[in-house]
Amino acid sequence: MAASTSADMNDLRFHEMGLDDRILKAIAKLGWSKPTLIQERAIPLALEGKDLLARARTGSGKTAAYAIPLVQRILSSKQTAREQAVRAVVMVPSRELCSQAYKNILELTSCCSREVKCADVSVQVDLAAQRPLLMEKPDIIVGTPSRLLAHLQAQNLTLVDSLEVLVIDEADLIFSFGYEADLKALLPFLPKIYQAFLMSATLSDEVVALKKLVLHNPITLKLEESQLPDMDQLTQYHVKCGEEDKFLLLYTLLKLRLVRGKTIIFVNDIDKSYRLKLFLEQFSIPGCVLNSELPVNSRCHIVEQFNTGLYDIIVASDESSLGTGKQGGKRKKSKSKKGKSREYGVSRGIDFQNVANIINFDFPPTIKSYIHRVGRTARGDTKGTALSLVNDTETEILEDIEKYLVKEDGTSLIRPYQFKMVEIEGFRYRCKDAMRAVTRVAIREARVKEIKHEIFQSKTLKTYFDDNPRDIQLLRHDKVLHPAKVHSDLRNVPEYLVPKTLKASTSGASFKGPTTRKRKHRGPRESRFAKKKRRNAADPLKSFKFKKS
Known part of the structure; x- marks a missing residue:
């Protein structure tokens, strides 16, 4: 049937x-x-029993667009069904x-949870x-697909006599995540007639191939x-600067609280994510790392805690985007993925909630990757800001994206961020001190320490914290790694370094003026005998005296 967009x-x-x-x-x-636009168009057609191939931008409400008619169909079927299936x-x-x-399906079935049961079998247990x-x-x-196929082959699950609806969400990632063979092997276990979304x-070539197999x-x-929210909802900026200036600018924006609210900082590889985390730790700026090496339970938990507001900064590595596209005029080859999850893709699909800012510390190598990263903010009715830091080797792809994302009058949606680097030159020596402490050895140690820590938490504590949710504060992912030498004097910002033009907008930032040390008053030195007597008096076993009656 022909495509339909203007119903x-x-x-x-x-x-x-x-x-x-x-x-x-x-x-x-x-x-x-x-309803959102995709929900308004898709739900009535799905309720009519039509097969759907729906393309809509990130954050447009695609999950509810299939989940609502799915739950409605099950409730209708249960009125005449004789047995559970x-x-x-x-x-x-x-x-x-x-x-x-x-979780989204559970929310939509919260008022009919006795009638509609849902199970997630993706958890990697036996x-x-x-x-x-x-x-x-x-x-x-x-x-x-691989998990469902495993259960079908183990005969834990049968679908041929009962399946009414098949949904493939984030369909353009199914083949790229390596599930093509699994999906083709799974199809013979399905009935000949079913509704599919x-x-x-x-709408990539992979989706077209999937369409022929399933729909x-x-x-x-x-x-x-538009692929991104409107200008009044999403503001996009870029700053052209050197690689060292990126660290200086990020430090200034975060420490002087020029950037506020939940923030995702994107980098292009795992090492850079740890380097950035250790750099920020030098200034007591907490944040957590999200990358493909961490256990999946930890990755889910990081997103969950971020959404609940436990911490405000995530340094996310988007290494999945490095396999394609140009960066600095050269194609960047993807590195070995040994030890990494093939299912990882932080810039796509994951529902980060109430994100105020996206910072592209490393500029994305493709237009598609840029759109998916920036799409993490300004979702629903909230407003957001995207700031990209661009060095000399990244200007070519920036120009391509500027030509692609244009207003009706032909001007680019990505505006230059008017920031005078001269005004923050006073902070440069502090940044250099911090960067010298973040060595390759420190990065490697931090990476190993984080992975060991997260594996332990993922396996050992998951069940405990499911049963004891009040203790969840103990399972934080933004803890200090500290394999690098930390300079305590970098914690606070001397007030004399803050430019006059920025002082008005930095209320609440931690400034500290020059102070003179006061010598603590100490009394006369206590003798060793007096110390021992005082310790014994505090010890109930040594101070106990038996009194004769």
Whole structure:
């Protein structure tokens, strides 16, 4: 069937879609006043039983666009069904995204949780451990293609007689994450007739190939909307500076609180993420690292704690973008992925909530990567800012992106950030001191220490903290690594170094003027005998005296 984007639907509300009251109640609890464009177009077509191939930008509400009709169909089927069965499967390319989709479905079924059961089988435990869960035949199963295939081959799960709906979310990542063979092997386990949804941020060649494998005469929704939020919601800047100036500028922005709120700092490789974390630690700026080497439980937990506001800064390595595209006129080859998760892709899909700022410390090598990174902020009705730090080797790709992201009058959406580097020259020596302490050895030690620590937390403490949520503060991911020598005098900013033009906008920053040390008053030196007597008096075993009656 032909593509359709301009259906005659104007401001269609949730209560006008014929949804079950329990779903409407859950939507109201989530605070959704009206559907997004993808939801407005996709939900009515899905309720009619159509197969859908939907393309919409990151943060547009694609998960709810398939989850709402999915839950509605299951509630309708249960009115006539005689027995419990697995009626829907949601395939997602990574365990982080599985966890996210599972939580979203639980939120939408919060008012009908007795009728609609959902299970996430993506957790890497023994297949036999999940067999009892699957024997209960949950209505919806969420998992990666490889995990679902493993359960089907182990006969823990059968779909051929019961499956009604198949959803593939983030469809453009399925093949790139290495699931092509798994998906093709999984298809014979499915019935011949079922409703299918493919949800994607792009309509790549991989999605077209997937469409031929899974969909039957689908409707394609290619929404005519910008790939990024409007200018009044998302402000984009760039600063052209040297590599050393990037560290100086980032330190100034964070320490003087010129950048406030939740912030994701993107770099292009894992070593750089630890270098940046150790650099910020020199100035007592806390933050956590997110990369492909960390255990998946830790990665999910980092995102969860960030979303709940436990910490405000994540240094995220987006090494998945290095395999393609130009950077400084040369193609950058992807490094060995030994020890890294093939499912990792932090700039895509993961639902970071209420992100105020995106800082591209390393400029992304492709237009696609830039859009996905910047799409982490200004989601829903919130506003956001994206700042890119660009050195001489990155100007070529910046110019390409500036030509691609333009206003109606032809000018670029990415504006120069008017910042006078001369005014912060006084901070340069402090940054150089901090950078000298962050050596290659310190980075390597930090990397090993972090991985060991996260593996221990991931395996040993996961069950404990599930049972004891009040102790969650102990399981923080922004703890200081400190393999580098820390200069305590860098913690505070001397007031005389702050430029006059910035003092008005730096309220709340930690400044410290010159002070004179006062010698603590000490009394007369205590003798060794007096010390021993005082210690014995404090010891109940040594001070105990037996009194005769």
